[in-house]
Amino acid sequence: MLKVLDSAVPVACWSCSIGHNDSTLFCPHCSKIQPPPGGDYFSVFGLEPKLDLDLPALEHEFHRLSRKVHPDRFARAEEKERQWSLADTALLNDAYRTLKDPLRRTEYLLKLEGAEIDSESKDEKAARVPADLLEEVFELNMQLEEMRMNRKIGAADAALEASLTDAKEETSGLLEAVDKELRIEWQRWDAGDKSARMAGQVRMVELLDKRRYLSNLVRDVTEILGA
């Protein structure tokens, strides 16, 4: 499932037979498409495994690679090249989807490094309120519930709406603060050695939980206000 970085393994190109390292979508010698490489998501973009990424550069590279590898470019190629284009593009898309999102990226890299993160119970986690937010979100959740009832019966409550609008601002502010802190942790992680990484890991998992909870909250409030 998650493959460790093994880009040093030399592979011979199926077309020109010249050896190249395994982490490439195209043969560096004859430019022919290659079967999906064995490296991790970072190596698809030729990146070192780091948490603090330059997102516009990542998008640019995603577009550049998509243009070359997408099945649309191989519609009339022979069967095996079409199959590789499909598999390579799926890998490219999976990699981009994971790396562009701060949550998924952090979880992915922490897992690559051997951290135990239980991503299967994501939905349960979303429902668990982070301890330091308990007080603040209790009131907000009550208001959300009241607003939902109002919507259902078609009643309007201007004061409640104004209060929710404020709460949305506030929650967005909290979210930004978490993102800021997360970014500092990322940089620390990227620069640190093994022991520093182990130490930062716990804090990062906490921050990720908090971020997930807050962004769900912002989404819910935005949804109810927009309805």
Add this chain to the structure above:
Amino acid sequence: MAELNSIGRVVGIDLGTTNSLVAYMEGDAPRVIPGVDGSNLVPSVVALDPISPAGGRPTVTVGNSARKALIETPERVIYSVKRLMGRGLEEIENELKLFPFHLASDIEAGEIPRIQLGELRFTPPEISAYILRQLKRNAERFFSAPVTQAVITVPAYFNDAQRQATKDAGRMAGLEVLRLVNEPTAAALAYGLDRAKEGTIAVYDFGGGTFDISILKLRDGIFEVQSTNGDTHLGGDDIDNLLLGIAFDEILTEHGIDLRRHPGAVQAVRKAAIEAKIQLSAVPAAHIDIELPDGDRYRREIPRAVFEMLIEPVLARTAGPCKQALSDAGVTPEEIDEVVLVGGSTRIPAVRELVDNLFHLTVRGKRPHTELNPDEVVALGAAVQAGILAGASQSTDEMLLLDVTPLSLGIEALGGTVARIIQRNSTIPASATEHFTTGVDGQTNVAIHVLQGERELAADCRSLARFDLKGIPPMNAGLPRIEVKFLIDADGILQVTAREQRSGKAAQIEVKPTYGLTDEQVEGMILDSFDNAEADFAKRLLIEARNEAETILAAVERAPQNPAWKELCGEEQAAITAARNRLAAVKLGENAGQIREATLVLDQATRRFAELMMDAAVSSALRGKTMNTAGEELAEAVTAPHAMAAAEFK
């Protein structure tokens, strides 16, 4: 031309609920290919011809001629078949409550649903295949060369089974489907071609039977879909059915006739309801006036205000998907730079008003894009995608479409819950790898139930297929490690591969699609297996060319009786006679190209005569009207004769 023939052309097809079209890239611009009657739209209607006294399997007609049969032989005609594609027995039964055709009576549970049409029965993909074959023939006639590869559009919100059914239909029609493209995305491609814009656009596609909304980001020729949503049960058909329901009720109470028991009359009311709906987009009130089976008349005025009140609940159902799509894309209405309107139902003023409110257009000084004909824009976009795939056009060289899967993919977990493995709005192709093991010692197969949808319980999601992993080497429970790779391809269709990791053996997968046809079944339904054979193709071209020649010759025979004939000078009359004689002679030969050419010459020679006749007809019809209104009505009523259209002289 020789080179084009050898690689073949790729055409773009819009296989619509109400109308279907075929288009291609002419140089750098997409163009719709007209049918033999000169019309760009082929109504998605399929009819079985009446049983011939000589016996044998009846022939099938498609399009305008099939539509004419709706009133005369309604039990032999089917329309809106797209609503039945990829659906299960129960869903089809529900859907058919609104339509005059019905399922074959002796279908058992688990069997493929077939529609009874006269004395024969067809699966929905077979019906669609007849429409596709007609479009294929129109294109072949236009190019005078075989067409074997196509891009076909589908509603963005189509699920796996509906997509697979569409692909199966293509195969049955003798077409290699190079790609299925989502309709709103195709529309964006058509618009994006001549305006190298950057920004975020929303495509609101409200057609005959389906509704889609897609949010796209455009940058450097890359069309990246951010999110999509919709309803595959929502369209102009629903509006027609509302009007129809009212008419039925009123006719029952006022005249004591239950029209539902008179299929021919149902179609007459349906036709009147659709005409009224179309009129209401332009005038404040429309009238329905039809003859009932007892000779009485049903007359009713529908003011636009009443119409708008009636359809409000239908239109409101498009708002939810729009909001969800915006939220999934992470944008607010203000961040949408452009809105594109697609589909015939977007001509309704109330729909435009709703869109304006949803995306805050007027308040931002914006207007939605309607420059391209909403009936044609999807087909034009399909042609652009065909151009991208063929790599044959400069204008599409730098373009690339990155689409998403509309629905999440999951597998059934313990307790009937769904474990999601690919989230909705993931860019496709997308993949997920899962590991499975055994629960009992010596177990040699594992069953996986794959689902599509957003609900928490498997029972509420759509069942895609049950995969049976077989040939697992017998081991203690929990020891085998079977890696299963789920991959959604660029058509939005699921592919699954599996292998047992400890033994290294590729596990065999037996797929039982919940809905839809197996490969063997599709094989058995391929229409006219010899359709693609060279000799057969040449023969068909010859027959078609002769038919066209006969139509125009018959018309020219009647020409001297028309008053307009006397207005032609002697030279013009002589040219027509000469062209007629040449065509009559050439028609007896075996050369289709020569016949087509002679037909064209005769068509050209009679052009002024046709214009004179049309002028006469128009001035008598419009007498007493100002030039301005006459011009408007003319634009509606008269379509310019196409060079290859069979000329009508009446």
